[in-house]
């Protein structure tokens with residue numbers, strides 16, 4: 001059965017984003033860079049501003065009504081993240097600075113606990129540095145090795161090799177749900193099932209997935225799932241780690257300080273239960289509340305409608321860009337989300353980025369913190385356009401004419 | 412920069428397409444590698460310096476048009492110059508693209524290299540233009556590596 005989705009009212013949505021009506025280098029801004037950081041709707045900005053003006057204090061601090069109110073708002077935001085990810089309990093949601101800190105937490109706490117000398121950590125070939133470097137640091141410390149799940153030329157993981165890549169020594173498998181360079185949506189549910197069948201825990205980097213598709217961590221059966229608020233219409237400085245409660249309870253704390261302790265004495269210190277055990281110090285309270293407001297906003301729009309709009313836009317952009325002579329799209333996976341990376345013959349991505357910038361078109365040019373992906377495709381860098389629910393076909397057309405202008409200039 | 416043509420002038424585009432003094436001098440007296448970690452631009456510079464004069468210089472590597480054209484024009488500009496003068500040019504070039512020196516009056520040694528003055532309006536690209544000069548400076552000082560960070 002198919003239900004017809006009511007399309008998004010993009011014109012109305014755009015009014016929620018003040019930045020979209022500014023100019024850049026004298027041209028209307030065309031923001032095609034949501035994979036770097038999403039824009040925040042006014043509802044989020046105003047919610048944070050309200051907190052700072054009327055509610056600001058600290059959380060989990062004593063008996064004042066003000067602190068209790070702030071704590072309630074902060075914990076409500078955690079509950080929103082729980083519901084958004086489909087977790088069983090809010091105790092499974094740990095606040096972090098973002099996906100990077102969440103992945104480091106897993107490596108430093110869970111990783112240190114389960115990885116020993118001679119063990120293996122298996123990562124996909126399309127990981128962001130945030131899901132590579134923490135594991136390399138751990139591997140170096142423990143004398144463990146890192147193995148890589150390869151990908152094909154379309155940018156899809158080659159899963160035929162998975163069963164051989166997982167060995168007796170594999171302890172952890174790390175995989176990105178959606179590639180930030182190639183847009184590939186990885187079949188994480190299948191990967192997790194196959195890893196679990198061999199007793200391997202799976203850490204999913206969801207930074208690029210949560211803005212585009214509905215995630216249900218229980219359906220996926222992920223052990224850990226990490227994301228950043230700022231790619232999800234929320235502020236910077238906040239993100240979350242979902243972890244199965246049994247894991248979080250078994251894991252040692254990774255940073256010490258206030259809020260994470262039950263009692264401290266010179267003789268013996270005891271810790272709070274999860275998630276507080278992993279949240280030392282004063283958190284970014286306004287940012288957490290703002291992220292809660294961002295989740296309300298995208299859920300009111302509807303993740304299925306967002307996905308439908310973005311898919312349509314990606315298909316349109318792919319068609320128009322693929323028709324440009326000398327332009328090559330990187331990442332042609334069957335299942336793809338909202339990201340279009342490309343290179344143009346004879347024009348370095350940074351030059352292309354500068355020329356697009358002069359046309360008001362904001363894209364990312366560079367290695368996208370995924371240098372092994374650049375190496376795999378034999379390019380020093382790419383230019384990447386990424387689409388959000390507020391983007392339009394007209395904006396894609398402007399991107400295309402700006403690329404054509406660059407080609408003309410460099411001819 | 413509202414018009415990219417201000418920066419991507421014909422000279423720069425042309426040197427990007429056909430870089431001069433491209434390659435490697437073997438043997439050489441001075442050598443350094445330049446690296447721009449932010450964008451991955453890489454450059455290898457080899458020089459033959461005799462009697463305090465840059466007799467010959469070549470570069471190779473890959474990078475954006477600003478980087479390649481800057482390297483190409485630099486090799487042309489410093490070839491045959493005393494080392495002290497090449498160093499002074501590097502100083503003036505850096506000052507100009509960072510906006511500290513006015514190319515109209517304060518960079519007399521640069522000659523046609525003032526065509527890179529537009530880079531100062533593109534802070535994100537200053538490092539691309541400066542990388543060859545930073546590498547030259549490192550090579551002349553006897554350092555193996557230069558980085559724009």
Ligand SMILES: Cc1ncc(COP(=O)(O)O)c(C=O)c1O
Pocket residue numbers: 035036097098099100101128130131176178179180205207208228230369
């Ligand atoms: C796939 C992926 N993982 C992790 C990150 C890191 O996110 P953050 O810098 O917000 O911690 C990013 C951000 O670029 C990403 O795209």
